[in-house]
Amino acid sequence: MIKVSVIIPVYNAEKYVSQAVESALNLEDVYEVILVEDKSPDNALQVCQELASRYDRVKLYQHPDKGNHGAGATRNLGLEKATGDFIAFLDADDYYLPNRFDAERELFKTPDVEGVYGALGVHYYSEKAKEQYYSLFQDHLTTVYKNHPPEDVFPGQIHMKGSFGLFSIDALTIRRESMIKKLNPFFKTHLRLHQDTEFLFRLSYYLKLYPGIVDKAVAMRGVHEDNRITQVDSRKVKPSSTRVLLWKEVNHWAQAEQSIPGNIKLHIERMYRSFEIANAPLLRKWSMIFRYLITDFQSIRSGLYNINFRKDLF
The missing domain is CATH 3.90.550.10 (Spore Coat Polysaccharide Biosynthesis Protein SpsA; Chain A)
Incomplete structure (x- = not known):
């Protein structure tokens, strides 16, 4: 016991x-x-x-x-x-x-x-x-x-x-x-x-x-x-904004935690970016997508693997 x-x-x-x-x-x-x-x-x-x-x-x-x-x-x-x-x-x-x-x-x-x-x-x-x-x-x-x-x-x-x-x-x-x-x-x-x-x-x-x-x-x-x-x-309440806050918090912690390997920090940062994109107003959303397609395609790729990101993208 x-x-x-x-x-x-x-x-x-x-x-x-x-x-x-x-x-x-x-x-x-x-x-x-x-x-x-x-x-x-x-x-x-x-x-x-x-x-x-x-x-x-x-x-x-x-x-x-x-x-x-x-x-x-x-x-x-x-x-x-x-x-x-x-x-x-x-x-x-x-x-x-x-x-x-x-x-x-x-x-x-x-x-x-x-x-x-x-x-x-x-x-x-x-x-x-x-x-x-x-x-x-x-x-x-x-x-x-x-x-x-x-x-x-x-x-x-x-x-x-x-x-x-x-x-x-x-x-x-x-x-x-x-x-x-x-x-x-x-x-x-x-x-x-x-x-x-x-x-x-x-x-x-x-x-x-x-x-x-x-x-x-x-x-x-x-x-x-x-x-x-x-x-x-169930999307009766729009989930993207709450997930942005979640991943923003996780990203802040990960970047400050010295023992977390760099590849994991980068993955978390990209997850945060993907939800940030999904939650952005339409014009800003597309400007962010265009910018990350050029500078950091993995941020978009991380999001496309996530079903909630795909649902909220458009």
Whole structure:
């Protein structure tokens, strides 16, 4: 058995948070569930208070000013309060499956293992949600397609390894001591979206992450009509601008990190440029395309390999 602190940021999730909490409490490896309520507009705070009073392992926190600070700051507060040897995250509208920590229990016996990632499945909370978002998620796993050594995880995450795949923060478990020692800051609080993706990029660079169960789900993504990130991914909200901010942040970090090899820095810079082009107004877009076709064709080539860039180009 391992000693896991599960951090659940709570915002506008009164319908779902009880299921999330109970799915974690059902697992013997869960030492504590840390709820951080982020000034929800619904009755989520009341539901969290009831959960904290009902279960000894559930601890409830809010930001000191009781305000809304976004998912990054909310997860950071949870990390400050966590006391377990290992950290896992869970969105308030998602839930764990019974096999969630089966691989971790064995892998973390090796001190060299600093993190373990698994596969995420999909659960549609209603027929309407399935109708709206099935084309986006279908019934596919979010997973890494085969076992990779830790040194391949960062290049895979930034799209340097072809069809590497993805893992979700819901299916990740981290050795707390390693994260505290090697990752600073944790989540970037000025990123309102994709702060978890940026966190995973840096985490996979600094920590040795190993595959756990990647051929079947260990947690489930709950899809409903009000998912903000789902609306972005499905293009109900234009995604390019948020991805520009993400890759701008990643590029800024990569250029400042002396240990990152030059070819990887260049690849990240080109990914940033490709999204910057896709998000530009039409006239500026074409002037940028023309300039990079002459000066740095790889920036265009990097974008054309990315499906979101191709969708947003015109």
